[in-house]
Amino acid sequence: MIRFDYARPTDLAEAVREGSGEQVAYLAGGTNLVDLMKENVARPTRVVDITRLPLADIQETEAGGLRLGALATNTETAYDERVRARYPLLSSAILAGATAQLRNAATNGGNINQRTRCYYFYDVGTPCNKRAPGQGCGALGEVNRIHAILGTSPQCIATHPSDMAVALAALKAEVRVTGAEGDRVIPFSDYHRLPSDEPWRDNTLRPGELVTGIDLPPEEFSTNYSYLKLRDRLSYAFALVSVAVAMRLEENRIAEVRIALGGVAHKPWRREEAEDILLGVSPDREAFGRAAEVLLDGAKGQGANDFKIPMARKAIVRALEQAAAGTPQSQTDKRIA
Structure with missing residues (x-):
């Protein structure tokens, strides 16, 4: 792990200012980021701790759906009575992932932004275009039992690891983000990317943008x-x-x-x-x-x-x-x- 600056903002505007620039990482539950930093896979020069931001609520939307705060934990989301009654698919997917201890710490925003668990991405001694662009994809022609069968490119055959994200895709959720250019809403189908020739880009977030919430539509599919x-x-x-x-x-x-x-x-x-x-x-x-x-x-x-x-x-x-x-x-x- 390299040395880094640390900031702990208390409001969104401050968080966006602190999150500007290159080699900056937002920290919430830390269940993925901290591991990556320890392994020298992620090497941010500044870490912005967003745990004091008011983004942990789960609340009704004007459209009749639910808004999941980015800092609500996976446990809080899975066991929320409104989620269990109206969006049981989401609750089930969350409970299928990780362990109870990790779900108690992991946040909704962090879950959809977690990085691949590809062996080569985690091993800094092997080539990986996602970790170090231009090195090549170590999984091609090697040990690739867990890797992708759809949407691959010669640059990357990694998979996205989230269970929660799969349910959110089926529910046609929307991701709410904020950044230096203001707020925007991204349909979930447009949030994550296929690797193409830029496999290091997992999603369509702009530099410095921060996920503030995830909106579930009124359609419930509860039966x-x-x-x-x-x-x-x-x-x-x-x-x-x-x-x-x-x-x-x-x-x-x-x-x-x-x-x-x-x-x-x-x-x-x-x-x-x-x-x-x-x-x-x-x-x-x-x-x-x-x-x-x-x-x-x-x-x-x-x-x-x-x-x-x-x-x-x-x-x-x-x-x-x-x-x-x-x-x-x-x-x-x-x-x-």
Whole structure:
């Protein structure tokens, strides 16, 4: 860890001023940033501690949804009665991630901004374009079991690690940010990036911008939903493949459906054309299989992770079946329902 300056602002304007410039990092729960700093992966010259900012509330929005404060913890969010009643998909996804101790410290803003868990990104002795642009991608042709099968580039095949973000993508949330140029709202589908030729850019935040909250829309999907997470072990493991499904049925026909995948790309993966082919049809395995094929069109394994393609296909169908039956995957009894 290198030496750094430290600031602890008490209001947003001060935080934005302190966050301007290069090599600056915002610190909230620190469950990811501190690890990266200890490993010399992140080397900020200034750390801006934002834990005193008034961003921890969860409150109703004028549109009828909920606004999740950026500094509300994952635990506070998952167990909030309004979230559990109206957005149980989000609660389920949060509880599928990390451990209770980490969820008690991790914040909503930090969760969606966490960095990849790619082995090569964390190991400063190996090449990684995300950590050090121009070095190359160490995962290509090497150990890549956990890596992406969709949306990759020759520059990077890393995946985004968040469970919460997958549910937020399915719910069509919006991210509220502030910076030197003022406030703006970013649709969740536009928040994270695919690697392209700039894999070091995880999201579309501008330099110095700070996440202040996440807005959930009025649509609740409180009955037909599921978050299915497949991993190497049942506790404290990142997804090999995860599926978030939000569905609405009318007279045993699919009136609306959202599907988002985790563990397979540099960002939560959605394709609206896969969802569109399910509209108006009866919820059955054959239809779900067709949607899975569209959602996974173009998927490409890297050798050691080839198994992810058939795994993802089966997981999509199973999660859709769980959602349609109103029997969401339990995050306490983690055997697949």
